[in-house]
Amino acid sequence: MRNNTSVEPVNETVDIDHQHPDFIANRHGRYGELRARCPVVYNTAYGGFWLVTDYESVAAVARDNETFAHRFDPEADDGISYQGICGIPRPKGTPRMGVSEIDGPDHADLRRVLNPHMSPRRVEQLRPRMEEISTWFLDEVIEAGRADLVLDYATPVPAVLTLESMGMPAENWDYYAEFFHASASYERTDPKYIAAVGRWQDMWDELVGFARFRRRNPSDDITTTLVTCEVAGRPLTDSEVGGVMWNLVAGGLDTTTSLVSWGLHHLGTVPDVRGRLLADQTLVPGAVEEFLRFYSPSETLTRTATRDVELGGRRIARGDVVMISWVSANHDPEVFQQADEVVIDRSVNRHLAFGLGGHRCIGAQVARMEAEVMFRDVLNRIPDYVIDEDSFRPYPGNLLMTGVVSMPVVFTAGRRHGGTSPLGGL
């Protein structure tokens, strides 16, 4: 491992627009250069922030939530402008992400409240429903012999399960999916991005409105848990519930969609990997882990330093914004052999795609189950799909996420499996 403990007089700064399409198109190479030369470096872009790219330093930041705060509080009374986890640049007016952007005992207490909905036991209870939803969306396209695997499948399936888990009407899945895709992925000059950000208040009102509805009409879902729980000895306000709902819906929609989209693209373009999975589906869970590592749907997140601290030989000042790159850490050759290759049967895969430490992804088990179901379903029902590479479009810009806008495919038509639409509402 690198020695990151000695302080060297390295004062290099860079000026990198990590959201520019050119950077995104070549990001593995660019991150590789940074990791090798200056794994903790000051980037002057976007008002200035530290960019952390090697596994060891990314893990050190992620483990130390006291020094590297998640908190979103630009006007805190201790003189620090806390930028939260999506601080560079944060769409104006974006609400605080409920679980992600608080620290300390309140955060631990809120996770305790949510944990039963995310436990391995609960996730296994959700699996049959996930299979029904997946079946239905494949049924919708299977007779035609053509589909867009992102728009028709990888987007709605996790969205519907997420909304159902929240207790919300699933027929609105595209309203939520479009908002979170556009605000997390497009360039800031893109009309779709501008339109999405312009709708954030509607989205917020929708979520808080549903929380209020659940206060009057409790049921058996995550929203009901949130409006009836106590955190730090008191009930959550409507606004706090809205923030947690925002966090869960954002976390549940775009991330799994991205994982499955990139994974299906990989299977569609690397016949050997598809062939191995078709021959032996016990390899699917390992392939999911490897797609998580290689593609890292949640690419980067930020923290705010609460004190002066040394990291990777650089001195970070109290109040500085620190951006950690999960995707770069996950391609660090110091930790992963053949780091820039997809190896679906790695014996050890300590990837950071779900983060690390106290804020590690609470939905990790849900995401794994969803992805396994979806890969198996596609392999079993449309095993010979062929991607129209000319129409394949990855996310053009990036605030936080990688993903795919559109992936048209053709395949041998099949028969519906039947079942009822999951879009019937409450």
Ligand code: HEM
């Ligand atoms: C492939 C799928 C997913 C990926 C790659 C992913 C990635 C991540 C990462 C990297 C973090 C850590 C954030 C940090 O350290 O600041 C995180 C946190 C979180 N994720 Fe996920 N996630 C996925 C799926 C989900 C799903 C399905 C849900 C909801 C059911 C979810 C809900 C959350 C929440 C609420 C947090 C905040 C946890 C906390 O701050 O304590 N995620 N996720």
